[in-house]
Amino acid sequence: MRPTPFIIGSLLAAMSFASAAHDHADHGHDEHKHEDKHDHDHDHGHDSLSAHEHGVGSLNLVVDGNDVSIELDSPADNLLGFEYLPTSDADKAKVKALRTQLNEAEALFVFPAAADCSLKEVELNSPLFDAVADEHGHDHDHGEKEKAAEAHADIQAHFHFTCTQAAKLDQIQVALFSAFPGTERLLLQAIGPKGQQGGELTAAQNLIRF
Numbered sequence: 001m002r003p004t005p006f007i008i009g010s011l012l013a014a015m016s017f018a019s020a021a022h023d024h025a026d027h028g029h030d031e032h033k034h035e036d037k038h039d040h041d042h043d044h045g046h047d048s049l050s051a052h053e054h055g056v057g058s059l060n061l062v063v064d065g066n067d068v069s070i071e072l073d074s075p076a077d078n079l080l081g082f083e084y085l086p087t088s089d090a091d092k093a094k095v096k097a098l099r100t101q102l103n104e105a106e107a108l109f110v111f112p113a114a115a116d117c118s119l120k121e122v123e124l125n126s127p128l129f130d131a132v133a134d135e136h137g138h139d140h141d142h143g144e145k146e147k148a149a150e151a152h153a154d155i156q157a158h159f160h161f162t163c164t165q166a167a168k169l170d171q172i173q174v175a176l177f178s179a180f181p182g183t184e185r186l187l188l189q190a191i192g193p194k195g196q197q198g199g200e201l202t203a204a205q206n207l208i209r210f
């Protein structure tokens with residue numbers, strides 16, 4: 001059964017709303033950047049209204065016929081252990097390794113073999129990826145200004161899978177927790193073959209069942 005366009009529209013609207021709220025929350029965070037820099041504990045637990053809480057990310061998933069679209073929105077810290085723009089070779093290498101790991105998303109989302117799903121496309125968005133994207137052997141200094149402005153940074157990833165036997169798609173295992181131990185919780189919003197569901201995923205509860 002395919003979700004109606006209306007439901008998909010609502011979810012997308014909810015997603016853009018969440019994203020707008022997130023931007024707003026980020027601004028609030030900038031005010032705290034001094035504090036964060038000093039104690040280095042990155043504990044945003046007191047700020048319950050903030051979408052940018054270290055350890056917590058969001059996962060939006062839509063199954064539409066044979067297509068599975070997954071959107072991950074995560075503080076960079078959860079995936080990398082830092083959020084500043086990389087300038088050292090070591091940090092740039094970490095960001096590039098993360099980019100490779102996210103591009104190999106078959107290891108991050110485990111589908112039932114019978115559903116015959118394969119990864120079609122990955123889109124990544126983050127100021128941290130931008131910082132390692134335009135290296136042509138000459139130095140840019142435009143990054144420095146952005147670095148000063150960013151106390152926190154997010155990573156958005158969109159994964160698109162297709163399944164030839166979508167009727168066999170009864171669950172998806174989210175392997176992000178073992179791949180990225182800094183990720184403690186993912187807030188899930190999903191539209192599966194049987195309807196809408198939400199909840200929280202953790203290392204101990206990493207199965208989305210349809």
Ligand SMILES: [Zn+2]
Nearest residue numbers: 075083152153
């Ligand atoms: Zn942060």
